[in-house]
Amino acid sequence: MPTILAVDDSSSMRQMVSFTLKGAGYDVVEAVDGQDALNKAKSQQFDLIVTDVNMPVMDGITFIRNLRAEANYKFTPMLMLTTESAADKKTEGKAAGATGWIVKPFNPDQLINTIKKVLG
Amino acid sequence: MSVDLEQFHQVFFEESFEGLDIMETGLMELDLGAANSEDINTIFRAAHSIKGGSGTFGFQGIADFTHVMETLLDEMRDGRRQVTREAVDSLLKSVDILRMMMNCEQDKSDPDTDTIKRQLTELEAILGTSSGGGEVAAETTSSSSTSSGAGWNIVFEPDANMMLTGNDPLRIIRELAELGEIEVNTHQEKLPVFSALEPENCYLSWDIILHGDIAESVIKDVFLWVEDECKLTLTPIVNESAQPVAEEAKSEATQPVKAAATTKAPAGDNKKAANAGSSSIRVSIDKIDDLINMVGELVITQSMLSLLGEDFTMENLEKLQDGLGQLERHTREMQESVMMIRMLPISFSFSRFPRLVRDLSTQMGKKIDLVMSGENTEIDKTLIEKIGDPLVHLVRNSLDHGIEMPADRIAAGKNETGTINLNAYHKGGNIVIEITDDGKGIDPDAVLNKAIEKGLVPPGANLSNQQINELIFQAGFSTAKEITDVSGRGVGMDVVRKNIASLGGAVEIQSEFGKGSTFTIRLPLTLAILDGQTVIVGDEIYIIPLVSIVESIQINSDMINKVAGKGETFKLRDEYIPIVRLSSVFGIENAKAKELEDGLLVVVEADRKPCGLFIDDLLGQQQVVIKSLEQNYHRVDGVSGATILGDGSVALILDIPGLLRMSVKH
Amino acid sequence: MKNAEAVVEEINERIDNAQQQDGDEYLTFRLANEEYGFDILRVQEIRGWEKVTRIPNSLNYVKGVLNLRGAIVPIMDLRIRFDLPQAEYTPTTVVVVLSVMSVNGTKERIVGVVVDAISDVVNAKTSDIQSTPNFDASIEIEYIQGLATAGDKMLMLVDVDKLLNIEEDVSLLDSEDHEDDD
Numbered sequence: 001m002p003t004i005l006a007v008d009d010s011s012s013m014r015q016m017v018s019f020t021l022k023g024a025g026y027d028v029v030e031a032v033d034g035q036d037a038l039n040k041a042k043s044q045q046f047d048l049i050v051t052d053v054n055m056p057v058m059d060g061i062t063f064i065r066n067l068r069a070e071a072n073y074k075f076t077p078m079l080m081l082t083t084e085s086a087a088d089k090k091t092e093g094k095a096a097g098a099t100g101w102i103v104k105p106f107n108p109d110q111l112i113n114t115i116k117k118v119l120g
Numbered sequence: 121m122s123v124d125l126e127q128f129h130q131v132f133f134e135e136s137f138e139g140l141d142i143m144e145t146g147l148m149e150l151d152l153g154a155a156n157s158e159d160i161n162t163i164f165r166a167a168h169s170i171k172g173g174s175g176t177f178g179f180q181g182i183a184d185f186t187h188v189m190e191t192l193l194d195e196m197r198d199g200r201r202q203v204t205r206e207a208v209d210s211l212l213k214s215v216d217i218l219r220m221m222m223n224c225e226q227d228k229s230d231p232d233t234d235t236i237k238r239q240l241t242e243l244e245a246i247l248g249t250s251s252g253g254g255e256v257a258a259e260t261t262s263s264s265s266t267s268s269g270a271g272w273n274i275v276f277e278p279d280a281n282m283m284l285t286g287n288d289p290l291r292i293i294r295e296l297a298e299l300g301e302i303e304v305n306t307h308q309e310k311l312p313v314f315s316a317l318e319p320e321n322c323y324l325s326w327d328i329i330l331h332g333d334i335a336e337s338v339i340k341d342v343f344l345w346v347e348d349e350c351k352l353t354l355t356p357i358v359n360e361s362a363q364p365v366a367e368e369a370k371s372e373a374t375q376p377v378k379a380a381a382t383t384k385a386p387a388g389d390n391k392k393a394a395n396a397g398s399s400s401i402r403v404s405i406d407k408i409d410d411l412i413n414m415v416g417e418l419v420i421t422q423s424m425l426s427l428l429g430e431d432f433t434m435e436n437l438e439k440l441q442d443g444l445g446q447l448e449r450h451t452r453e454m455q456e457s458v459m460m461i462r463m464l465p466i467s468f469s470f471s472r473f474p475r476l477v478r479d480l481s482t483q484m485g486k487k488i489d490l491v492m493s494g495e496n497t498e499i500d501k502t503l504i505e506k507i508g509d510p511l512v513h514l515v516r517n518s519l520d521h522g523i524e525m526p527a528d529r530i531a532a533g534k535n536e537t538g539t540i541n542l543n544a545y546h547k548g549g550n551i552v553i554e555i556t557d558d559g560k561g562i563d564p565d566a567v568l569n570k571a572i573e574k575g576l577v578p579p580g581a582n583l584s585n586q587q588i589n590e591l592i593f594q595a596g597f598s599t600a601k602e603i604t605d606v607s608g609r610g611v612g613m614d615v616v617r618k619n620i621a622s623l624g625g626a627v628e629i630q631s632e633f634g635k636g637s638t639f640t641i642r643l644p645l646t647l648a649i650l651d652g653q654t655v656i657v658g659d660e661i662y663i664i665p666l667v668s669i670v671e672s673i674q675i676n677s678d679m680i681n682k683v684a685g686k687g688e689t690f691k692l693r694d695e696y697i698p699i700v701r702l703s704s705v706f707g708i709e710n711a712k713a714k715e716l717e718d719g720l721l722v723v724v725e726a727d728r729k730p731c732g733l734f735i736d737d738l739l740g741q742q743q744v745v746i747k748s749l750e751q752n753y754h755r756v757d758g759v760s761g762a763t764i765l766g767d768g769s770v771a772l773i774l775d776i777p778g779l780l781r782m783s784v785k786h
Numbered sequence: 787m788k789n790a791e792a793v794v795e796e797i798n799e800r801i802d803n804a805q806q807q808d809g810d811e812y813l814t815f816r817l818a819n820e821e822y823g824f825d826i827l828r829v830q831e832i833r834g835w836e837k838v839t840r841i842p843n844s845l846n847y848v849k850g851v852l853n854l855r856g857a858i859v860p861i862m863d864l865r866i867r868f869d870l871p872q873a874e875y876t877p878t879t880v881v882v883v884l885s886v887m888s889v890n891g892t893k894e895r896i897v898g899v900v901v902d903a904i905s906d907v908v909n910a911k912t913s914d915i916q917s918t919p920n921f922d923a924s925i926e927i928e929y930i931q932g933l934a935t936a937g938d939k940m941l942m943l944v945d946v947d948k949l950l951n952i953e954e955d956v957s958l959l960d961s962e963d964h965e966d967d968d
Contacts, residue, residue, distance in 0.1 A: 011131050012129075013169075023123060068284075077286035097286075100344070101345070104171075105177075105183065108123035660839070751857065752897060753851065759841075759842070771839065
């Protein structure tokens, strides 16, 4: 089963994402901010990244930019969790190498559907 | 698959309340006019998280409300909007309302919608928008052109580097295939010769015919992530048979209804069974690690014991006793660690005061700085909860009766801004909380007259200033000419004193007319933890609180100085420091060190005065749980409490200031 | 002679049993060759003597404090309390742990007392308790709530609350302090 890295500084969102994905049969590793995520992604290969944008220490976009520069993450799908109002974040995120985004608020089914599509 | 979102609600509430605290603190610390964008970003981020979470977990009202706050914060952060007092005040009020909304969601009660609406209007007025919120929930219903019903011709030309964002053209084509029957024609013209091929680039493009009655917006959604990374052309297929108008209307109408239904579902879920209002505390990882270590040791001991028990012979008796002793020790240590989990920093109680002082001083037209220190002093959770109200009352009292109006302060030759100090520290097994103001202090004449008038004191009584100050704690005494909104509320200082006494504590006042007042609250710490130095004198072990220790030294005879009379002192870096022999203060007869050179001097400090406490030897440092001597016995001079050592024996904890006072008597 | 542990165990068992019944039962103990009794409902447990932690500047009969399942419990020596010649602590020396109510009945304290030896648990009917006439006893008369006979021996029943009233100790200590000051 693919392994997913779920990044969010909010523990409720992180738990929800992780719980939902595990329920769908994926292996999930959690990280609490971009830096934590970057460290984890370097020590283990993930098949997909789901990350919040607004986070302390290192935001999601910087994280995506840094991870995308890693040779073994060139083609890995990286999804941002973002709100509808933050349209500029989508553009910024895309420019940093994000595959796409999931708009908050989302429900678990929407999350699973999107991820299933991306992972094929 | 369905996930019950309610299981995440408790975590969401906890982190949201923390987020609200961060917003509140952040807002109060903002420099009007010259706010740092990073500071605003911290507040923004907290609001943003609350918005995201509340929307996801089905608290749409909170999400909508936070959205408006977030918009305002966003503009401030980007410098598009000045950080005005008005805006900060309004945001602070909004934080309160969010907290209220959050509480209502938590206990499934109805929020005060009028207040929420009024606040939203206020925020929007500041923003200069009149749109009535709710844009978060708004679904994109803009499907400009609709299909003719037959399908679409799609020309899809990805940019060469589209795959470098993790987007796979195949995935997109697969997704289209799920919408309806497709015919795909691949263009390979751009494919270079093999030697020139960049394996990471995408050279292909596609013409796709998608059959079926599909809205343009649905197709655009498929390409949503890549719309800036490809050329995309959508042309409706003109069908030979015309599309009935009625059917088109129907498809338009059903779409939004479906969307509304799905967004409503989680909101309905949320109104399910009431949550059994369990309170929880956050515990530092260190404390948990300690516990886990101890459990580990316990498990080892347990397995050792069961091994012994399997095949027990009397030769192993000693091992068994050792094991049981270990078991007892570990169990006790674990009990103590569990108790430590209940200890929280007093900041949990202090954190409300910056806001309180800010709001009340604005309301009263006073200028007041609040200075807090010792917020990390730990105190039992139950005490934190119970000391809250008395503290609020005392701080309000200082604000109301203590600090003067700016004009009066200037007239009195003071800085127009008054200061209230809130300070907490451990002292002699107590936690001490001081509330100090540099206001007008207590006017002894006014208080005495009032007390005589109220019949609390006989006319002509001759009282010291301290006795007069104490009168304010008498039942039925209130110096305020009329009950003000601030400290009035029908509760007197007598109630404050009674409440503190019911916690086993005491409150005292010191005041100087014209200069200010200090209220000192002392609370016992029956469950408190203390970092202690274990020392030995004779065969008795004592604990000295590490906070009172400056250093420990061994002295030689040329440092010692006998002062006329019988006091011993020693010279430490040009300072003569009195020596107190613990053995003589405590009447310990079998002290090993008779001469000062034979033992050790622990230099301790009380009331900023150093003193050399003479003991036989140091043993070790450890955290100890303070136990009350007063529960079954009574207070002992020079001792603040007791603790239980690893071997189960009792060691007394020294009360350094008390001890030094005793030594003066001796 | 039974060893102390066996005695303690046996008596503790009997205390448990007695406390489940309604009778006026007393734990009898010996002090300077006289028999006394404690109301068994006030007895928490009996322990062998063990080393205590001395309390500085306390009254001389306060031997110190002991850890009793996490609580800090003061231990008093009744011989010293009543100016009897001090006895060596032997294997039969036991500590009786008592529950003491404060004078106004609001606070319960746990206090241990050192006695020479534990004798028995006896039944003494209320009618056996005669109002105390003038008589000689090592324990001052104000602490005796009555007399009873157990077999052929006379038994003096101790008023635990009066005997171990710690508030009174404090005032004693305070007055001593004042004398020091003067």
